[in-house]
Amino acid sequence: MxxxxxxxxxxxxxxxxxxxxxxxxxxxxxxxxxxxxxxxxxxxxxxxxxxxxxxxxxxxxxxxxxxxxxxxxxxxxxxxxxxxxxxxxxxxxxxxxxxxxxxxxxxxxxxxxxxxxxxxxxxxxxxxxxxxxNATAVAEYVLAQTLFLSRDLNLYNAKTQQGQWSKGLLAPALQIAELTLGLVGSGRIAQAVAHKAQALGMKVIVTGAERFTPSVAASLGLQWRATLGELLDEADVVSIHTPLTALTKGLFDSTAFSRMKPGSILINTARGGIVDEGQLALFMKRFPGHIKGVAIDTFAKEKDQFDSPLTGVANAILTPHIAGNTRxxxxxxxxxxxxxxxxxxxxxxxx
Structure with missing residues (x-):
């Protein structure tokens, strides 16, 4: 045949x-x-x-x-x-x-x-x-960005590159084991992130699909949260691992950003469109510091059409859909x- x-x-x-x-x-x-x-x-x-x-x-x-x-x-x-x-x-x-x-x-x-x-x-x-x-590759990316942003390395690097000795400029950062990681999504990639985060001592909470019940979460050593809002109230780092659907498009908008903990971090390695980039850029400019930093790897417009309101926004780490791109x-x-x-x-x- x-x-x-x-x-x-x-x-x-x-x-x-x-x-x-x-x-x-x-x-x-x-x-x-x-x-x-x-x-x-x-x-x-x-x-x-x-x-x-x-x-x-x-x-x-x-x-x-x-x-x-x-x-x-x-x-x-x-x-x-x-x-x-x-x-x-x-x-x-x-x-x-x-x-x-x-x-x-x-x-x-x-x-x-x-x-x-x-x-x-x-x-x-x-x-x-x-x-x-690509679960391991994405998990490594999420933890790399968590470490980078939680320790303010983006800011310290910028100041030092400008010739400024900036030690003491910011309050000392928390250690990673003191942070709570909130996973939006419960599939294989989210579980890989959770496994590696737990190895570093992080508390991991998750909200996901209906089949991801509290008992399933508990079997993986994770703490289940019923709603996105509950997760945002508690998480120091929010990492998105859900498909782009009619229900998740624009899921992270100004309302969600407002509910995030002051000084929290947002990471999106899932799909562009889940995070409203325009509203995020505007929110970060209007309320500097409420979101400590973001790492965005997927965008509504990519490749030759790439264009994002987040370009040039302070404390926004932007990468061209490479989180899962390891050999x-x-x-x-x-x-x-x-x-x-x-x-x-x-x-x-x-x-």
């Missing part, structure tokens, strides 16, 4: 070779998109005769649709960089008129809000992802998603 797979945005070398060789070992019929590589020529030479190649800007939906249709379709489109895969693409790629209609979208990562899940469901397209593959996390996501593609293929053969 021919099972063509389009790798839309593969990792760079040497991780690329690991992914391609794993795909070939499973006998997958691979087409690699070269658009995002700085040196596509050497890749073509290396894999000549073993895989096919295309050059498509994945963010150009009409061009992507045209390429998919021209190729006769792909059973799987594999992605990792949150390229939008909307209804127009899914409908065209899943057309029964194609030789290989789309059967699955494989996301090497956790979030799938860039995929039109409704369109996928209507077309019978399975959506695969790799929950937990190990990328390898794990790549390995897991290829294994899922192969398992999906086997299920199709058996079904």
């Amino acid at each position: 021919v099972f063509p797979v389009l790798i839309l945005d593969a990792p760079n070398r040497p991780l690329l070779h690991t992914e391609i060789e794993q795909c070939l070992a499973y006998g997958l019929d691979i087409t690699l998109n070269l658009h995002y590589f700085a040196d596509p020529g050497s890749i073509k030479i290396h894999y000549a005769g073993r895989i096919r190649f295309v050059d498509i800007n994945g963010h150009d939906t009409p061009a992507l649709i045209s390429a998919v249709v021209t190729a006769g379709g792909y059973s799987v489109i594999k992605t990792r960089l949150n390229i939008p895969l909307g209804a127009a693409l899914i409908n065209a790629a899943a057309s029964p008129d194609l030789g290989s209609p789309l059967q699955a979208i494989a996301q090497a990562g956790v979030g799938v809000n860039h995929i039109d899940l409704h369109a996928a469901a209507e077309r019978g397209v399975t959506v695969l992802n790799t929950p937990g593959s 190990t996390a990328i390898i794990q996501a790549s390995t897991q998603i290829v294994e899922q593609i192969q398992a999906f293929r086997q299920s199709m053969l058996q079904g």
Whole structure:
């Protein structure tokens, strides 16, 4: 059974070779998109005769649709960089008129809000992802930012870089074991953060999905809170680990910021849109110090469209969606998603 797979945005070398060789070992019929590589020529030479190649800007939906249709379709489109895969693409790629209609979208990562899940469901397209593959990486990022901001290292660095000896400028910071960490969300990443925070002596409280009951929290050594408001009343550090949905969009607005403890820290490694960046920027300017600092890794507008009201705001640490971007996390996501593609293929053969 021919099972063509389009790798839309593969990792760079040497991780690329690991992914391609794993795909070939499973006998997958691979087409690699070269658009995002700085040196596509050497890749073509290396894999000549073993895989096919295309050059498509994945963010150009009409061009992507045209390429998919021209190729006769792909059973799987594999992605990792949150390229939008909307209804127009899914409908065209899943057309029964194609030789290989789309059967699955494989996301090497956790979030799938860039995929039109409704369109996928209507077309019978399975959506695969790799929950937990970057949990350790994100947890390390959260703790790094917690340490950085709680010790005022951003401020001390700025003053010292300006040639000022600023010791004594601020009140001595609390040690990390004196802080309470509040987790908004209760999935694998949140639990990884909790585990590492507990190892440092932090008290960890959590509010999450309905299935995350007080007894489940207690079994993990965590303290359950019924509402976001209760958590905000108590947490010194608030870390967001919930999907972006209609219910969580704009969840952190001026009302939530006002309820946070004076001198608390906010960290978002989940999805842009959960935190209202405009309201946060305005709040931090109007009430300096109420929020001691923020670390924001995901934004409503990212990549080429990146623009945030938080740029230039004091005590705001902004990073370009790299919390889960470690070598190990990328390898794990790549390995897991290829294994899922192969398992999906086997299920199709058996079904």
